[in-house]
Amino acid sequence: MSPLEWIRCRIKRTVSKGCYERYSQSCDALRQRTVHSICAKGLWRVSESAFAASCVKKKRYAPGKRGGGASKVTAAVLQENAILRHTDGSQAALIIEHGELVDMPTRYRIYGADETIYDAFFPTDCVLSVVSEMADGEAIEVGTVGREGTSAIPLLMGGTTTANDCYCQVPGRAIRLPIAHFHHLRTTDTAFRVLLDHFLQAYVSFLGQLTACNRLHNTEERCARWLLLTQDRVGTNRIPLTHEYLAMMIGSRRSGVSLALGALRQAGYIDYMQGAITITDRAGLLRTSCQCYVVARKLFSKLGSHREADGEL
Numbered sequence: 017m018s019p020l021e022w023i024r025c026r027i028k029r030t031v032s033k034g035c036y037e038r039y040s041q042s043c044d045a046l047r048q049r050t051v052h053s054i055c056a057k058g059l060w061r062v063s064e065s066a067f068a069a070s071c072v073k074k075k076r077y078a079p080g081k082r083g084g085g086a087s088k089v090t091a092a093v094l095q096e097n098a099i100l101r102h103t104d105g106s107q108a109a110l111i112i113e114h115g116e117l118v119d120m121p122t123r124y125r126i127y128g129a130d131e132t133i134y135d136a137f138f139p140t141d142c143v144l145s146v147v148s149e150m151a152d153g154e155a156i157e158v159g160t161v162g163r164e165g166t167s168a169i170p171l172l173m174g175g176t177t178t179a180n181d182c183y184c185q186v187p188g189r190a191i192r193l194p195i196a197h198f199h200h201l202r203t204t205d206t207a208f209r210v211l212l213d214h215f216l217q218a219y220v221s222f223l224g225q226l227t228a229c230n231r232l233h234n235t236e237e238r239c240a241r242w243l244l245l246t247q248d249r250v251g252t253n254r255i256p257l258t259h260e261y262l263a264m265m266i267g268s269r270r271s272g273v274s275l276a277l278g279a280l281r282q283a284g285y286i287d288y289m290q291g292a293i294t295i296t297d298r299a300g301l302l303r304t305s306c307q308c309y310v311v312a313r314k315l316f317s318k319l320g321s322h323r324e325a326d327g328e329l
């Protein structure tokens with residue numbers, strides 16, 4: 017793949033057709049530059065940021081801003097996120113006043129690598145993916161966030177940017193809180209900060225588990241683990257997801273994932289069609305999954321992210 021093709025491929029995945037066509041013209045202008053200049057990460061980021069800024073002005077593409085729709089946050093909605101459900105009084109009032117409940121379609125962009133983060137998202141029934149992308153366009157999921165936590169992990173560690181991309185992988189809704197209000201809550205409310213610390217500790221612990229999982233456990237086990245965790249987070253048996261994205265999320269080839277999913281369907285544990293996977297036998301998936309699901313559940317259940325109806329381990 018040539019550098020120019022790589023740029024076009026990357027942009028095509030993240031912006032609308034109109035934006036892509038406009039940017040394609042920009043790519044033609046870039047053609048005049050040297051290949052190394054186009055590929056240089058710094059220049060690329062500058063080009064991308066400038067392009068995104070121009071699109072924001074034209075209201076075509078707004079990374080980190082509103083998605084398909086937004087509505088007011090209510091006290092009942094706060095209960096759907098494990099961190100926010102513990103807020104009360106003035107803290108809850110602040111979130112209700114300044115936050116908004118955002119519809120999160122698949123591929124909704126939370127933040128990009130090296131981009132300033134402006135909002136904290138608290139999923140209620142969507143799943144966010146933190147993805148590391150290589151220079152050749154290959155990408156792998158390096159972390160996930162559901163209703164047990166928040167997208168603001170870099171902010172919790174003192175950063176304003178990160179080296180990874182973050183976007184919505186399984187559609188649903190999330191509460192968006194502008195960063196100024198997020199930091200105000202975090203610095204003035206000790207209990208809120210403790211909740212965030214507990215989430216961060218569980219998240220980092222699970223990152224280590226995922227590293228071991230990707231190295232030691234087979235594709236079928238990892239598919240089962242991912243599906244079980246996702247079912248816990250979205251609260252339904254039907255998960256909108258293609259084989260291609262699942263392959264990226266568990267770090268396997270698409271062909272291997274298709275074989276693994278085929279085996280799970282043959283066993284009667286799942287079914288899939290038209291870009292969605294349906295869990296039909298949770299107990300069967302539990303028997304198939306590697307131990308990492310149980311580890312994750314123990315880590316995150318301390319935060320109250322799992323429902324009692326999720327079933328026995």
Ligand SMILES: [Zn+2]
Nearest residue numbers: 229233306308
């Ligand atoms: Zn595992």
